[in-house]
Amino acid sequence: MYGLLLENLADYIKSKYGEDKWEEVRRQAGVEQPSFSTHQVYPDCHIPRLAQAAYEVLDVTEQEFFDQMGVHFVGYVSQYGYDRVLSVLGRHMRDFLNGLDNLHEYLKFSYPRMRAPSFICENETRQGLTLHYRSKRRGFVYYAMGQIREVARHFYNKEMRIELVREELLLETVHVTFQLTFDNRAFTLASLTMTREEKHLPISASVLFEIFPFCIVFSSDMIVRSIGNSLMVILPDLVGKKLTNWFDLVRPLIPFKFQTILNRTNNIFELVTVEPVLTERQSAKRSNMLVLSDEIETDFDEKKLRLKGQMIYMDNWRMMMYLGTPVMPDLRALITTGLYINDLSMHDFSRDLMLAGTQQSVELKLALDQEQQKSKKLEESMRKLDDEMKRTDELLYQMIPKQVADRLRTGENPIDTCQMFDSVSILFSDVVTFTEICSRITPMEVVSMLNAMYSIFDTLTERNRVYKVETIGDAYMVVSGLPIKNGDSHAGEIASMSLNLLDAVKHHRIAHRPHETLKLRIGIHSGPVVAGVVGLTMPRYCLFGDTVNTASRMESTGEPLRIHISPACKAALDTLGGYVIEKRGLVSMKGKGEVMTYWLVGATVGAVQCREVI
CATH class of the missing domain: 3.90.1520.10 (H-NOX domain)
Incomplete structure (x- = not known):
């Protein structure tokens, strides 16, 4: 194709x-x-x-x-x-x-x-x-x-x-x-017939077969009665034989029968010999140049004679005349089928096209080869560009949710991406004694430690289908319920994420201090937020509202290796069911006063919340 x-x-x-x-x-x-x-x-x-x-x-x-x-x-x-x-x-x-x-x-x-x-x-x-x-x-x-x-x-x-x-x-x-x-x-x-008196001009069969050197005259029983002069040279035994035994009908795609042809005379007919043509060159090899030409590898079909032309019913003869011409793309095909330039018709442009085409074929082939090389280079460049665009998309989607990024690509104003979400769940996590740990290792070791920890966290983020908002130092913030709203499932997704985080850090060892383990403090709160893209030089997808502050307070007032949740989060989890929650009691929070809080202890297998990526 x-x-x-x-x-x-x-x-x-x-x-x-x-x-x-x-x-x-x-x-x-x-x-x-x-x-x-x-x-x-x-x-x-x-x-x-x-x-x-x-x-x-x-x-x-x-x-x-x-x-x-x-x-x-x-x-x-x-x-x-x-x-x-x-x-x-x-x-x-x-x-x-x-x-x-x-x-x-x-x-x-x-x-x-x-x-x-x-x-x-x-x-x-x-x-x-x-x-x-x-x-x-x-x-x-x-x-x-x-x-x-x-x-x-x-x-x-x-x-x-x-x-x-x-x-x-x-x-x-x-x-x-x-x-x-x-x-x-x-x-x-077209159906109207015009009657006019015409003087019949007699013409001999020899002249007709010279004008049309590749014509074939056959009767209703498909027996060949006469053929043109050039065709007689390369297929001398054709006369008297059944046409269908010597030629296949390539086009049109119809049965090769007399009556069928008679009904389709307005079509171009293409015939090809059943067997390859045995040429004089192949049998005599009379010229070294021609022998070399014949020794060039050719496909089986290239050695067959291919004719293309028109079928005309001769009413006086009660026979069909096929006015065909050989299909010769180049001189190589002419040599392969045993034809010469003088075998082609003089009254049309067959000879001129053959010689002119051969003269231009070398230049055209060279130009085509050059264009194909350029095309390959262009395709390779476009493939590399496509790969780079994929990498760019991956980086962009790490900064901005895909749904929001696609809206910005269409030219939408960043301010218009801001949206109110009635209910989401936000998780904050923090490494306890992070400052003390950093004071005892080199800066490069700090970077290596955070990279290893966040690689694990990012994997869990993808598994639980939650969105990572940002990381600042050892602080990690994720949210569920935006940018795709998911009903009441957001609390369950964040709860499952928090349990996975605790399980991961318990088994994680610091590369430079294998005897030590990280102690994570986690806080969760559920409530309404406003989210959207802010900034021009470094655009970020940010969350705003008291829910963000409360979630941060839940983390800062929590304890190592425990998940601290708010009453709103507990209510959402109770609705979902399957999560094990313990009452902590009243906790004093900045700007909130005394707040009743809870510990998320665990969950049953059926309680794990996740969804397919949309």
């Missing part, structure tokens, strides 16, 4: 939903490339994976997503000049639909490995027609519907209704039948 389709998908999501949604879809789909090269081939699994992720992230259905992506494609390819090709493909909408296979043949020059679908029109009336769509790829039905409808609207100013009549899988090929309803008055004009 070429990157053009993937780039269209990415551009559609970016233009309609924003860059952030595209990044989310890409990450969820597991696609590492941030962008795609239009002429590079990518795995076929990319589109289904990206589409599946888009259904969930964008909350859209398969039909809506692919239909709108098809509509977007028509405008997207205009930046590459393909809008001009689409605008001249047919005078009327019916002509465009009949020439869709021709469009894909043209695109094969730019995308040689393209596995193009096949489109066949039938049952045409003034009100529309039946369109048969065949493709080796699955999942692009609605994509094609969106493209066709948008072409009708954009280039032909027609409103079209497309009905999916039937969809089936035949021999690994998706066969879909559409009923297209639109103003098709052009069909009536």
Whole structure:
């Protein structure tokens, strides 16, 4: 699958939903490339994976997503000049639909490995027609519907209704039948026959076969009756043989039968020999230069003769004439199939295109190689940039909650992030005799000790789904109930966090003083707060209100290796149930007077509160 389709998908999501949604879809789909090269081939699994992720992230259905992506494609390819090709493909909408296979043949020059679908029109009336769509790829039905409808609207100013009549899988090929309803008055004009007297100009068969050196004339039983001069040289035994035994029909995707071909004469037909062509060069090896050319490794299919052209029913003969020309991308293909320049038609540009293409191929290949190298470097730079952005996000989310940071990214004023929370629980912890410990060790040892302790605390913070507000020296502050409100569970989450902290410090040893253990003092209070981002140079997510002060007082009036909780916190835990609480008594607090407080002693397994990350 070429990157053009993937780039269209990415551009559609970016233009309609924003860059952030595209990044989310890409990450969820597991696609590492941030962008795609239009002429590079990518795995076929990319589109289904990206589409599946888009259904969930964008909350859209398969039909809506692919239909709108098809509509977007028509405008997207205009930046590459393909809008001009689409605008001249047919005078009327019916002509465009009949020439869709021709469009894909043209695109094969730019995308040689393209596995193009096949489109066949039938049952045409003034009100529309039946369109048969065949493709080796699955999942692009609605994509094609969106493209066709948008072409009708954009280039032909027609409103079209497309009905999916039937969809089936035949021999690994998706066969879909559409009923297209639109103003098709052009069909009536095309059906009018003009009578005029013409003088019959006789022409001999020898002249005809010289003008069309690769033509094939075959009867209704598919027996070859005559062939062109050049084809006679490389396939001298073809006449009198059954065409289907010598050639396979590659396009369109229809049965290789006379009547079927007769009904599809408005399509381009591509034939390829069943067996590789045995050339004079291979049998005689008459030139060292040609022998060397033949010794170049070639794929099995490259040695086969490939013809592309038109089927015309000759009524006087009661036979079908195939006016084909060889598909030759370069001189190498010409050599491989045993053809020469003079074998090609003189009346068209076959010879000129072959020689001019060979002259430019070296320069184009060099330019392509250079562009691919630049593209690889750009992709590597974008991958590194993506990694750095992830690291930046991780650092940002440590300072500011993700939900708040995402609001700031959209340009929202920091003041507008301030929000009132009716009920949260705040935990303060402090290392007892921290100053004394610091006086007995070096500054670097102090830093090492705090780093080891806070690494453990941060792990517990993530496990209990609480938010770390800040650390100042040995003081550690966490909160539950914001920025995501969680009902009455905030007290339980903080209580579980505090019990985990005590259990962790009891088993933690100071690296430079292994015989000593840290003694932690913890205080918890529940109540209302105001939270938001403050500061410009160093923005921080801060909490304000009496609840913060009370929680700090609960910590400072507590005891080592004990969890001191307020009456409000006790009431919240009693509501949740499962926590073991002991009464401490009245405690004098600055600015509060005498306050009845409690000790949190433990909890049952069922009382542990946690939630999934949102």
